[in-house]
Amino acid sequence: MTIAATRTHVALPARTLLVCGAVSGPLYFxxxxxxxxxxxxxDLTKHPASMLxxxxxxxxxxxxxxxxxVLMIAGAIGLSRTLEPGIGSTWGPRLLGVFGxxxxxxxxxxxxxxxxxxxxxxxxxxxxxxxxxMAAGSVGFLSLIVATFVLASRFSREGRRGWAVYSRATGIAFFASFAGISSGNANAVVMLAFWATVMLAWGWVTAVVVHTARSAR
Structure with missing residues (x-):
């Protein structure tokens, strides 16, 4: 078997794993x-998704x-296999794996x-x-929030300012809404903001995974 064939054999499973990660958010919502x-x-203004x-x-x-x-963990494994060594290449996927x-x-x-x-x-x-x-949710959400900043640092180092800003903005918005709902004063506005930022955060995951898959071609 040639070296080129071996590389193709390794790359295909990684892309399959990335596809799994990309569909996890849309499937969930x-x-x-x-x-x-x-x-x-x-009622979206009163109940979190977990109560379903x-x-x-x-x-x-x-x-x-x-x-x-399972799909999110698969996507995290795909990222760990695809990202070039550097800032965030280890802890970015690990944190997303914890979220999964x-x-x-x-x-x-x-x-x-x-x-x-x-x-x-x-x-x-x-x-x-x-x-x-609640403990599992807290650990998972905080891991996802930290992942946005870890990968933002990677994007900044690579000169991808737009992705860095997008990642940090997502992390800040999600942290703010998570803090609000954790405060015990989860009124309708806070609850809807939490729903919106969970969607924002998972959309960020999908975008990052898709972007990584395209860059690996």
Whole structure:
């Protein structure tokens, strides 16, 4: 086998892994927003996506967490194989891998029901599973936020100022909304801002993965 053939053999799986990472965000939000629109009692101004894991149809969101978590981890592995050595080439993919792993934990340890969802539920109670779910989410979100700044440093060093600004702006916006929802004062504005910045952050992941895949051609 020639050296060229060997390189092709190595590159193709990496691109496949990157594709997995690229589709994780769109799949997550397509599934989540569809459920949010049709499930009785769910309100974007009151409930985070994690609460969709409860009720008779909760298995859909649990499966969503599992699939997107695996896809995100695959994408992180693809990045680690594709990025040239340098700033962010190690910790960028690792942090995104931690984010993917947090989704798997979110599937295993479900968020507690409450605040009217599932329909008919009363005030929220705190269970061990619920605490573990929140811990996994916190670790995952913070890892994603740090990843935006780690890769922003890489983009800056490479002279890609637009990507650096995009990455830092995403990290700052997501951190601000995460701090807001973690403060315990999650009113409608804070909750909608959190939904919007989660979409922004995952969109950033998709953009970075796609950009990396194209650059590797």
């Amino acid at each position: 397509l599934t989540t927003l569809t459920q949010a629109a049709v499930r009785d009692g769910f 894991s409860n009720g008779d149809a909760g298995w859909i969101q649990v499966t969503n967490f599992l699939l997107t978590g 792993a947090s989704l798997l934990f979110a599937a295993v340890f479900k968020a507690d029901p409450g605040n009217g969802f599932p329909a008919g539920s009363g005030p929220g109670t705190i269970s061990t599973a619920g605490v573990l779910h």
